[in-house]
Amino acid sequence: MYKVEWDKKSGGVLLVTSSENEIIPPRPVFYEELDLLGFNKYWDYPQSQEPLLWNIGRRYFYKGELVAEVRGGNIYEEPKIKLTENGKNLKLEPINLELLIENNKEALKTIENEAIDFINEVYNKYKDKVDYFIVSYSGGKDSQVVLDLVSRTIPPDEFMVIFTDTTMEIPPTYEIFEKTKEYYSKIYPTLKFFIVRNEQHSYDLWKIFGPPSRIIRWCCSVYKTSPQVRFLRRLNPEKQNLKILVFDGVRAEESTRRSGYSRVAEEVKHLTQINAEVIRDWNLTETFIYIYSRSLPLNKGYRYGLNRVGCSICPFGSSWSEYIIRSIFPDIANVYIDIIGNHLTSLGLHDEEERKKYIISGNWKKRAGGDGVENNIRVEFIKENKNFKIIMFNPRENILEWLKVFKIINIRKNQNTYIGELKFNDFITDIKLYLSDNYTEIIVENDDVNIINTIKKIAYKTAYCIHCGACEAECKTGALKVLPNVKINTNLCKNCLNCVNFVSNGCLLAKSLDSSERSSNKMGEAQGFGRYLTFGMRSEWLKSFFANPEEWFTRNTLGNRQYPAMINWLIDSELLIHQRKEKIISPLTNILKKHSIFISTLSWQIIWINLFYNSPVVRWYLNKIPWYTSHTSKSLTKLVMKDFEISFKTAYGGIISLLNTFESSPLGNTLKIGYIEKNGRLRIVKKMGTDDIHPIAILYSLYRYAIFKKRYKFTVSELYKDTNKDGSPYLLFGISREALENNLRWLNNKYRDLIHVDIIADLDNISLSEEIKDYVALLNDIMGREN
Ligand code: SF4
Ligand code: SF4
Structure with a gap:
């Protein structure tokens, strides 16, 4: 602030x-x-x-x-x-400290008063609408500040403090919770403190799910959301459609996407939850000064140098925090490192040094599928004429229980066989089931995609369920209980299918083990190649979006096929966020608009950088096609089909959408990333590149590269290596080394706190500030300084 x-x-x-x-x-x-x-x-x-x-x-x-x-x-x-x-x-x-507090007294008073007014406003607005007010306590400094501010504002018996123990916490977090409880219980004897945790320890579930990764982040649902929601349900079992208001300690500075969101977010994190971000705009230093000024307990993790206090080993953790945690709490860290190591061994990495290197580089954090996680479950789908057959080997649950999420009408048992009908979207479908000890078979006499997809998800739930509780937390009515075994109370079940549709495979564990999503899979890289159909991202469409982003959805003049294609371009450019079926204008859009650069080539350069990280066709073009080469759409399509097992139509559609983008935006003949020449009806695209790249775009791309690599120090030479496929101004724009080095020197003089370069004699080092974790906030900061 x-x-x-x-x-x-x-x-x-x-x-x-x-x-x-x-x-x-x-x-x-x-x-x-x-x-x-x-x-x-x-x-x-x-x-x-x-x-x-x-x-x-x-x-x-x-x-x-x-x-x-x-x-x-x-x-x-x-x-x-x-x-x-x-x-x-x-x-x-x-x-x-005394002088520090004294010198900042007035500023502190201002931010405290603002936060207290906000809490008051939220409390008065929601007190008759929610069942519980909660402070979600993590043991970190931000939640410590929020707890203190809320306790100064709301009567102590009007809210409760819940500490969600992920079972992966460091010891000082448990200590600080006890200290905090003692501290506030003396001041507010009626204030309630609870610890909630999943029934199964993380040591066990890491082995069953596979280590959590940035792509498969199953741990947050299993260890945070689900235990909290299920605990509150148990407090009030009769209550359906439970509503909770959580005062949380999220700060925009730390969260990539929060800065453009509303400070009170309904059903964004979970269907039951309204989240109110009390200190959203506070900076890191303000939280510490507040803690000192109020003499609040502070987690000892900060004294060892942790920037954030959370799970001991986390796929989002930095090498800095991993160093500290393994040095101070080796016994705890080593349990998780051993699980990761065993997982790597089952993936074929038998050499210890190789495994170490893999762990140091953080590659385990990119796991995108279940390879290497042992289990004896198998689910197979077979299409037979108009029927669809699903076979499950060694299922852990009883399919008859899960089928209750449908309105089943009539199921008759005949020895091991069941015959019946189920109701879905007002249609009645015949099914046959065969159940024995380690085998379940279902035949669905219907080929409707929706019903087949829903039954597939139910099959996954039946086969894989280890009662992690994630889907139980999605059931608003309390009809679903997963422990000790799945039970659905048909009197309460509203057949809403929330518990089935909350995750792509219907079950969090099945999703974590789904090998079709693994990152090394060529199909995975090609997925979405044709998602823009054949439409490019045109300058005039982008202008119309920026002119009035909020109203663009209803007022644009795009056709039925153009509109979804443009939506996908906007999402991949990070101008739109797609979340829980909602499209939200991203902070980046607001920043480009606020600084009036949305119509400049700079904004196209930023967009291109984002597309590299999100769009399969852009990434393929930049990684596979060398600079200074010419191609036609057909020759490019052939190359795509060599790399991926996808249809001609998808490959060709993707290439045409890219060429159309070049033709109708500055990315083509201005920035020459794909310079288009026409020879009659034939289009020839030349990948030429340019030195004329805005220094801010260079800095932005360097930070994206650093954040992606989780390494803030690198050399100019590294950026020019053919093997570098992870970003860099050269890979993205074809900028010459001389031009890049001149820009780096300029940036070094202008933004000393953000970049330091040593380009003399044999040195070509670039160091960025490791404080920066949010490239959008960085852009906002630089644009603010420029204006
Ligand atoms: S079905 Fe899957 S998500 Fe639901 S409780 Fe079982 S393991 Fe968890
Ligand atoms: S989430 Fe919906 S379908 Fe699932 S058990 Fe609850 S009420 Fe039934």
């Missing part, structure tokens, strides 16, 4: 409304972090409770001066310390 600058008097920082010396909000650093990293070899400092200095990214500042930097480091290796001239032989004194 406020800008931050150094305050040499207190050794701390000042929150100010405007500043010429603004810095990225830093976090405080304690002696425990310095000891861990080995600073005690160089510096003299007390083991004080107060912080000693500040950190931004990997850089350490004492009284406003850069004194050290740490480089490298990962789950197995410690980072290296590099002291600056100012950092030699330092004797550190603790930050004067």
